Amino acid sequence: MELLTVENLSFSYPQAGGRALENVTCSVRRGEFVALCGATGSGKSTLLRLLKRELAPLGERSGRILIGGTPVEELPASASARTVGFVMQQPEQQLVTDRVWHELAFGLENLGLPQAVIARRVAETASYFGIEDWYEREVSGLSGGQKQLLALASVMVMQPEILLLDEPTSQLDPIAASDFIATLRRLNQDFSLTVLLSEHRLEEVIPLCDRMLVLEKGRLLESDAPRRVIPRLGDRPELLCAMPAAARLGAALGAQTCPLTVREGREWLGQWLGQLCRETSCEQPPQACGKEQSSPQGAGPAGPPALCFRDVWFRYERSLPDVLRGLSLTVAQGELFCILGGNGSGKTTALGVAAGLLRAYSGSIRVFGKRIREVRPGDGCVAALPQDVQTVFLRNTVREELEDAGVRPESLPFDLGGLYDRHPYDLSGGEQQLLGLAKVLAASPRLLLLDEPTKGLDADTKRGFIRILRELQASGMTVVVVTHDVDFAAQCADRCALFFRGAAVSVGAPADFFSENRFYTTAANRMTRGYFDRVVTVKDAIARCRGCRREGAPHEGN
Amino acid sequence: MYSLSECNPAVAAVCLLSAAGIAMFCMNPVILALSLAGAVCFFLVRNGAGGGKSHLFFCLLFAVLALVNPLVSHNGVTVLFVLNHRPVTLEALLYGMAAAAAVVSALYWFRSFSQLMTGDRLLYLFGRLSPRLALVLSMAFRFVPLFSRQAKKIRQAQRALGRLREGNIAETFRGNVRVFSILLTWALENGIVTADSMAARGYGVGRRTQFSVFRFRRGDAVLLALTLLFFGGACVSLACGALDMVYYPALVFPECTPLALAGYLCYGLLAFLPSLAQGWEVLRWSCLRSRI
Structure with a gap:
């Protein structure tokens, strides 16, 4: 009815x-x-x-x-x-x-x-x-x-x-x-x-x-029904990218019935690889397909440090419990570093400490070798964009906002044209995020701290945002992102850290980081675990599957 | 009988306001002493030894108020000593102390009142007048802290951007004005969402009713009856002039008539009723708990 x-x-x-x-x-x-x-x-x-x-x-x-x-x-x-x-x-x-x-x-x-x-x-x-x-x-x-x-x-x-x-x-x-x-x-x-x-x-x-x-x-x-719709979206990447990981993999490889959950995705992938093995008369079980013998890349930072926490302790008030408990972490210059972790694990607090907004009661924090107390706000060293990006706007139009901050629109790695006469609050979430980013970049910081920049963004906008972060990184900026979004981190980070109870418990490149985690990992990794090693994004998974098909005999592949 | 923090908000309000009210309209030293003792006792019962700073403040306030009167008012016949060619009189000193006791005891009562009457309790009280007023109050209770939190967040965000300079006063002032102006915009913007949410849930569809989690139980009735009894007794005694005290030009204490004694008794009980109710509940609870 x-x-x-x-x-x-x-x-x-x-x-x-x-x-x-x-x-x-x-x-x-x-x-x-x-x-x-x-x-x-x-x-x-x-x-x-x-x-x-x-x-x-x-x-x-x-x-x-x-x-x-x-x-x-x-x-x-x-x-x-x-x-x-x-x-x-x-x-x-x-x-x-x-x-x-x-x-x-x-x-x-x-x-x-x-x-x-x-x-x-x-x-x-x-x-x-x-x-x-x-x-x-x-x-x-x-x-x-x-x-x-x-x-x-x-x-x-x-x-x-x-x-x-x-x-x-x-x-x-x-x-x-x-x-x-x-x-x-x-x-x-x-x-x-x-x-x-x-x-x-x-x-x-x-x-x-x-x-x-x-x-x-x-x-x-x-x-x-989703199973019928998703295969028809195959030629529309901007819509398809919002779909579940299993469905994207299925759609890319032309699945008959589209898998929707990780469980269905695993079953389907197993069948798909099994069939491939039969077709190419390969004796090895599909599980062995695509094993890669590369050793994990070094987990240590690559260059001179941009941001260095050493045994940092912090609490908001004298009588409250510690939020950071002996945090030690080093971010190298030019890195795109993602901090992951549950609520209350101290991610945002760590960012506040690094931005000089909060003062740790013990431990040392150095930004480009300088102690955090000697870093003055606005001297081009470090700038942070808070989670609630609306809080950075003070003016009534985007144009005033940019002029006020001293931003030269042509120097930005993205285009805000067409938005100049709108009120910042009237922009969409993604546009607000970009305007906020423009204001932060005005101080031309060498270290950029972002708190949950992908919150509320749709999948296509998120892809654009990742591109912008990459461009900033290419221009020599160090970017630290606090995020809940494991897919985002898997796609863009050079290294990731997992925060737990106020300390970084594991740090590594996304491929190692996520394939060593069992629960705290991407859907693509959970789906391909056992079939492929070190696959963390759907893009990787599709590439590996296609690689298997091209190579014919998967065990000879890599 | 329940303690004031457990009982119906209306009863608690009547009890505290009647105790404070009598002390505010009467300059009888005994009544004022009882009021001060009752108010301090209730505050201590509720807060324990904490709040040392506010006690210190109230003591200082009492001293200042009590001493200012004899220094500026030179009425009275009993001269204690002469200061700067001006007499300082006993009458003026006592009057000052009485006035100070009235003010400080009222402040203690209202301290306790504001601790007891949290937002939802005030809402219950004033919501009786109009469900619309109740809603406005409830929203106001929510919005004020919301704004101050948002203002703090905006200021922090500006600092993180390196935009808020805290150099000279003019720049700080200008920065704050700007934060305030964007806060207004933010409030309006959020107001739209809230208004939508209200409309979506049928606000303005018809006559509103008011729901509350407070009930009127037997213990509330007992407490209310006792309050009204003692208040009535004190009022009768006060209205008949049995408690009138004359300070100027010479001190005339009220006579110890039975009516005056009844008035003291009634007010004494009223002033200590909040503490007694609290004590009664503690006693009852420890008795009940021993059976668990």
Whole structure:
């Protein structure tokens, strides 16, 4: 039964050139889990917002949207608020009140329900989502993942029939994001809740969803099960690069049924290699294929040090526990160095210490041989870009922002043209990141510190960002990146470090680093483990598979 | 009977405000001494030996307030000594001490009041007046710390970029003005998201109700009844003039009539009621815990 029907929907924003949506027709059945994919600016948010009447943007609209057979405009106000739940991207800003319990009750208060009903619904929702332990806490003290879960719970407490989510995990770390997606799956399975979700991080969503809608420049490109859609995206690298690693490998090698998860990817790869062996009448089992006898590259830094921590201890307040516990780490000049690790492992703190924002109480930190206390901000030695990139903007247009910082646009390794008259807050996440980068580069630092630069970026933008980092590195800059994104680190880093409880527990080149890790590694590595050595990116995996095929007999290969 | 931190916020507010209120409108030394003792006792019961700095501040404030009056006011008939050709009188000194006791005890009461009345409790109190006001308060409680955190983050980000120069005052001032102006933009920008989130959850659809986690239990009723009883007794005694004290030109202490004694008793009980409630709960809890 169709719960949601969209017929010939077109939409254009006032004073905008083209159409944001063009002739979109689709429908969603009750209980379906649908993923909405597409690059930034493809119209995902516009479509989702048009489905929720209260959030529909102003502009010119044609076509019809039916929810349960009724056009959205004709739903009564309270029914519209209740039936369609909407969860947004920003965990902090979409919460309204100061306490967890009040946030949960907020929607029900708006509907004017009596106290006893609110009490029961809030209680059962809180226990379902496991938020009893922090029920009376203040919202400001919650982690990002908890805030987003609370936002979901306070929508679910109103018992919606369809749940719309606009990039809900883009601001979360990977573990919180998986938890969130698992919760969505549980809601979908337990209550047959209809879910329509737009997302950049598709690795975990694609295997769950029944159907994916692919939008491109406002047009609906595909609407089908992921296994059928992904092979058809083969010639569109900008869309394909957002898909799960297994699916990308399968699509590149022309799999009949597209694998979606790491497990399916492994099975499929085993069969594929086995078949290759049979075709080339090779006696060796596929497991032996593509073994490489190269010794691990030296884990030590290559050049003179740019940044050197020696036995650094730090805590935020005298009475609080240590955050950095004897951190020792050396980053060589000209390196692109990635710091990985879980929440609270001290990654961001280490960056703050290196930037001179925080002062360690013990140990030594040297930047290009100079002690950190002698390094003055703005003398071209070290500059940092914080995680929340909005905090670096002070002006009303991009142009003023650049002039204020003294940036010469022609000296930048990327183009900000076309954005000059926009407000920094109106830019997309990727554009904001670039503007922030431009401001940092104005001080022409030799050491650049970046905190989670890929947070909330779509896969294609991320590829562009990696290119820019490489260019900066080629111009002689040392770059240290703190990130949760293992795929990003595998693709761009010269060396990676894993932080755990305030110290760097392992350091190495990505190929060694990730193939020695079992859990903390990329999907491509987990998938090819045992078949190939030292493969950490999908690109490597594809190259190795193709290499095997070309060589004919895989065991003679390398 | 529950301790004030456990009981219904309305009851706690009535209890503290009535104890502080009487002390603010009465210059009777006994009442003021009781108020000061009760307020300090309750503060100590709640905070233990901590808060040494605030005690020191209150002591200094008491001394200053008590000494300023005899230095500027020269009314009164009992001259203690002459300073700079001006008489310093006993009456003025006592009046100063009484006024200081009133101020300091009120400050202690309100200290405890602000500790007890966290955001959600105030919300419960004022939300009774209007669910809309309740929401505005709740949002305000959230936004103020949110802004100060964001301001701190912006300042740090500027420092990390090497952009915020902390040289002379003019530059620091200009930097702060700029941070403040972008903070306003940020607030509006975030306000849009919050407003969207509110609209999405049906804000403004109809008449709002108010949900709260506080209930009115039997122990609350007991505490409220006791508070009102003691407050009423003290008020009657006060209204009949049994507690009136005259400072100028000469000291006239109130007579020890039964009505005055009843007034002292009632106020004494009222001033120590918060501490007693706390003590009662500790006692009850240790008794209950022994059975676990």
